[in-house]
Amino acid sequence: MAVDVLIYTIARLLLVAVLAVAIYFGGQLLGISEFPVVVPLLLAIVLALPLGIWLFTPLRRRATASIAVFDERRRRDREQLRARLRGDEPPAV
Template identity: 65%
Template sequence: MVRDVLAYLVARLLLAAALAAVVYVVGHLLSPDFPITVAVLFAIVLAFPLGIVVFAPLRHRATASIAAYDERRRTDRAQLQARLRGDEPTER
């Protein structure tokens, strides 16, 4: 799970960094005193929807691994509560 989530996170961060570099270079060509903060903020705004579309397979894989982890945690918790009540443990 952690690997899938980290892969998605790193991909989104790299997209934002690449967009910031492109916006800064284009802005610097138009005006030599173009502020980098404007480039970073503009890149973040662009990276939100673009990352959702471009990295859909990574997002789906991360979401599926989180759901699988959550289901295992729920099952383990239910088994623990059953043992604490004195019920027979269920097989996986």
């Protein structure tokens, strides 16, 4: 699970970085010489939010599926523990 989520997170951060660099140098090409770095970074974050969801759909689905598997395993383990604490027969796996 951690690997899938880490890959998705790194992809999203790289998208923000690429967009920020493209916006910064695009501003330089347009003749804006005094262009604070914060402006392209904030604009890149805003643009990367919807763009990342669209571009990285397979990565997002894989990360979501691995989180769901982890949550299901955790829920099953918790049910077995509660059953053992009550003295019941734990549910079959």
